[in-house]
Amino acid sequence: MTHLLQHKAPIMEALNQYKSMRVVPFDVPGHKRGRGNPELAAFLGEQCLSMDVNSMKPLDNLCHPVSVIKEAEELAAQAFNAKHAFFMVNGTTSAVQAMIMTACKAGDKIIMPRNVHRSAINALILSGAVPIYVNPGVHSELGIPLGMAVKDVEQAILENTDAKAILINNPTYYGICSNLQALTDLAHQHDMLVLVDEAHGTHFYFGDNLPASAMSVGADMASVSMHKSGGSLTQSSFLLINNDVSEGYTRQIINLTQTTSGSYLLLSSLDISRRSLALNGKEIFQKVAEMAHYTRTEINKIGGYYAYSKELINGDTIFDFDVTKLSVDTRDIGLAGIEVYDILRDEYDIQIEFGDIGNILAYISVGDRHLDLERLVAALAEIKRRYSKNKNSVFIHDYIRPQVAFTPQEAFYAPKQKLPISESAGYISSEFVMCYPPGIPILAPGERITEEILDFIQYSKDKGCFLTGTEDSDIANINVLKELAK
Template identity: 45%
Template sequence: MGSIKNEFAKDINPNHEQIPLLESLKSYSNTDISCFDVPGHVKDQGVEILNRYFGEEVMKMDINSSPNMDNVANPKGVIKMAQKLLADAYGSDEAFFITNGTTQAIHCMILSVLNPGDKILLPRNIHKSVINALILCGGVPIFVQPEFDYNLGISLNINPDRIERALEENKDVKAVFLLNPTYYGACTDLKRVVEICHKKGVLVLVDEAHGAHFPFHFDLPPSGMSVGADMAAVSIHKTGGALTQASALLVNKKNIDYKSVQQSINMMQSTSASYLLMASIDGARANLVENGEEQFSKALNLSRYAKSKINKINGIKLVSTEVLESEGVEFIDETKLCINVKGLNLTGLEVYDLLYQNFSVQVELGDLYNILALVSIGTTKKDIDNLIEALSIIAKTHRKNDSLKELNIKQINPEIKLKPREAFYAKKESVDIDKCANRICAESIMAYPPGIPIVSPGEVITEEIIDYIKLLKRNNAYLTDMKDKDLNTILVIKEVILNTVK
């Protein structure tokens, strides 16, 4: 392989048939070179069991940075060129490869714009990574409740009017953080939100973990970059086809110092970022640009086919475009199949288990009322037919007589007593769950997936929250992030603190 020169880093007319990083990695892996650097398996020479299970080609491509392969901390060659192509594909000014998932992208995004004490406006149904980012930077959350669908038992998205009112009430907010889409595919009128925020000099940060596919088909919702958001964290692996943990941070430079973003990334990202993950973004980007419209046309057709069949099953309802009638929902991602199973008197958690154990069907999640199935570029009609058949059998053979109405799912909006960072570092004690009412929580508790905190550090635990946690426990939800894995106790602030966040 010839030397990769810095000409690759110059501004060029984008040619998305190019896969500079993936191609260079493949070429380097085939080079006859004696390696005295990390990783210690030295291509396919050291660990035969990994060669057998992963394949020799994968092991050869698991490398560290070298003169020809560039360095993600200060890219000047093939990585810089690949990132420029990614930025062009997503319509952003800059794009940064992230190798620890969109969790890390969100951390870097927030750290690069918030100083300790800065306020950020955000929905209550955010991923735990946002709260953890605020612990890291000392930011102050101002929550705005998203709309809630009581039939589905899920939060949707935020009405732009609520954001505008919240900004009037909190004139010192520095940034607004939004989901595009929510876990269940609901999108607000993001363009209007951007207009509202920018008129007030407020930044717009977007969690687009589940919207990596949006720019590549006209029937999908608008992406954050396309409507002028300042930054977006995008899970290329979730819906774009890259390897797991491969993500990106997209930046529009008008209001953002992108060099500060790079500094935040260098602080948070490993100095041994995976070339397999970064190269998979390069390949996925080329595929999305070249084949995305065709592949997502197929995915959307499969989603609509699934809806037509599943809605004929007695007791099951596939809800998609109907939620457009809800406030705060301007667009819906039809590739996310939110399947309401409440009519079977089964929880979504029970149906999730039945699908996997009895029918070898793996869906994204089950909650108390629904299951969520994702249709992607790799989904086949056979996969869809297997899902339809399995649900049909479950509806006939596992329907229960007992009603689920007593679940009474509703939106929880805890009171904030301490900033997340203050709560994280405060003295703590574990207290019996039945004695935690009116105590300040010192940990995050959530069902995973999707990883949305029921209660977070600094929030007041109420009887309502305790009842909801017990409800999830009774229904075998997978609860995570708490110190006591059985959740008989909750970690709370040791001293009683009465002053509220200012």
């Protein structure tokens, strides 16, 4: 990689040049560099609004880049060692959906773990692709879903040799990585595309001693959430392509759903953040890994909590672990992760990334200070002292193997009826139920509702998880398929 090129930030440079020209704007947006909306300008800052501009010749066009955006994409591709990088302004959700819709048409099979983000299953609703789920299993002590075992994927491939692609999480929300190289090689031997959801793995491209990235093992496509660990603005992301994936066709797929009014705030944040990581990424993520290691060590000294790391590695379903992740099991103090999450926010003014039934995740980045880490550790110690209970009070079951009766698209659009969720066992769901974050469905369209699933949904509600997905915002009722009564 030529560092000389990586010093450039073409979109930022073009915006600065445009601003210096003092052009009179008779185009959108209507706030006219903030003058038309003084309250917004005061809140966000005049500098910010002056960069919120329309696509025009000097600034290129995201739908069909030919100049500064094209150059910025080429720099990003070079930085990530990809054939091409697309700037995505509809979040990593749109990148995941573009990957699946590029690889699969209606009726095509795609092999994927069931613990995918809702965006992947949404892509199946949009495209009509058919999921072949691989059971990721669950860690018996921690209650977290694991990676995909190579033998399980091989079995899914041999049973579905007509599948077009395989989707892999790298890493999971908790930091767990599958054997990405082995799975990629296996899929390629059977002429399947390898799509990698790297929403939580941006740093794999720039850190030392971190798990393998999608592009490094020869995967075909990857969605990279730059706004998570990469430093760009929320909702900005990269879609990387490799090998024989067509740049032109992929852009056509992206343009089916992505806005034609790409935000230059988001685009420039991707450009500037890519430059920062390309030039300083190793040092940045070395510091993040050290901060996470220090905090893990201090939390494990408290007792009752378990901040886990590479000691979990088993060579297959936990092939590697992302040491920048601060994932902590809380059940030995008798509290669900979501309860610790709520106490940290309400009592200690500490906002962590998420809590589920058994775990919390605190997102560590270069923006954190040592003082903040100490405050988190002290708060967790105090929570243990003040709130701990009998550990048997916490239910463990974060993964329930689904019974798939219909494809997500068939179920989502099928004639449906509304039932009280408590009376829905035996029916086929036509919608999602999930805790957000992390946004991994407990129930997806096309899956049979069981008493076990209903117990888990009720338990999640009781513990304070934020449930989403159903048409009924209170999650008291659920839409089920009309045809399939008990």
